[in-house]
Amino acid sequence: MPSLPGVDVVGSIFGFPVNELMAVGLLLLVAGLLARGGRRLGLPTIPFFMAAGILLGPSTPGPSVLDDPADLELLAAFGLVLLLFNLGVEFPLEQVRASGSRLLGAAVAYIGLNVSGGIGLGLLLGWGTAEALVIGGALGISSSAIVTKLLIELRRLTNAETPLILGIIVVEDLFLALYLSLLSPVLGDAASALELVTDIAVSFAFLLLLVVVARFGGRAVAALLGSREQELLTILALGLVLLVAGTSEELGVSDAIGALMIGLVVSRSSVRERVEQVTIPLRDAFAALFFVAFGLSIDVGALGAVVVPALLAVCLTFVLNITAGVVAARMYGLNQRAAANIGLTLLGRGEFSLILATLALGAGLDERVGPLVALYVLILAVVSPLAAANARYLARYLPDVLFSGSFQYVREETTSATCSHLDMIRTETPNTDQGCEECLVEGTTWVHLRLCTTCGHVGCCDDSERKHATDHAWADEHPIVASLEPGERWRWCYLDEHLLPDDAARGRGAPEGV
């Protein structure tokens, strides 16, 4: 029988020979089935794709369907390129620009803490500076795919902190592009410091060039790709992406950045939506192969040596995420519950960590980086969805002093709903500075004071004996009270049973002069 190309025997399963097509088929099938099992438990897919590669790879006992992981290199490279291309295509540039400096501040806090912490841990491990930079990125950047899916599954799309979380991962995507531009020259073979600086300059210049193309070249790209036929659009888009990615690699900028930037160019053109549509299935298939190939390259024997660093990395990520969650919540006037949600939802690590590890291995850095990142991603894959789902328990232990509004009474309340009575906020001025109006008459005492935001009535809180603020709210149907305690800025709507963060109430409060 004549032998077709692509059917060379590359591995075996229980003594039976496995050819190339069978190998790719088996890997995809097992990866898909494992991931499906994981999805039933609410776990992310990417780590299962990687696990399939590890299990069917040469280093574990049992079947080895692909003895030489390098055989999958080209397909895996397609996956990496398409992942970053789609990231660029889907990048919500306008929204980032519109979201303002506060989001940027929160995102910079998150990224700064996590990446610098990761670099610190990398340096501490003593594997080398380039290795530390890779570890910093791998530990520092959340997986957009995992975080987004998690928010949908946990039914948190309407929570007050959700736009902030989504904003942070968008800025993280942007940061990834900059970080890759910095990293690829470092990973290159620059002989001297001068050469390194030149390489970095070339890298950023290329980035800048593509930004300019993205700004003004949308029409040209649309003309190049634009075809009414889906078949031709797919082919032209794929060709363009691979060519730009490969050319970038030759210019000493990584193929990853090239792919990301051409994605950004396409995202500014009129063919964006159609390109997105046709390349998403391609991305899903090839990206899975990329994750599988990464798993194949992991030597299970080497995992043992990185258990301690991986556990350290996981702990570090937890601490820094919670810290960043508190910082972000503080900036946005959100409470403990939101802070816990932010920190624990952003824990997921996936595609970006594996991309950075792949680049490191490709550049011949310390081989332990691969197993370390693999183990780290695997542990977080299991731990992070659990942590995010149970964030409310953490909220109890976050001290009030960390939060701008001092949410003593409402620290564990979600801010999921929006209040429908903001039009009832008509004043910020208390009728009296003497204390609770009724208590002053009755001669009773109070614990804390509440201001009725509709009429300026001052009453005592629900911890006080007489609970005059609550009585007033129900009696006069004035739904929203504000805390009058020094340093506290929260408001509470009795009808909606809803906590209003400071800024939500302020932006749409009473018209001036009322």
Add this chain to the structure above:
Amino acid sequence: MGQHVKVQELPGIGTRYDLAAGRVPQHVSVVVHKDGHREIYAFESSTEEPTSVIELTADQARLLGAVLSGSYVVD
């Protein structure tokens, strides 16, 4: 909210619309995903979790919209 619909962009996911429904504090939020499918978050109280979340395909959403707006006619 009140008479208004509050609109919020969810980067990477889609758009969220909040509106009052039924008696206070009941309300619904609709999330329109980029791929066209919709989720309806229904809140019966302002407790932490939505009472239910219903997922609709783009077609189902269109049909429901027609029924709700009274423009669906059985022939």
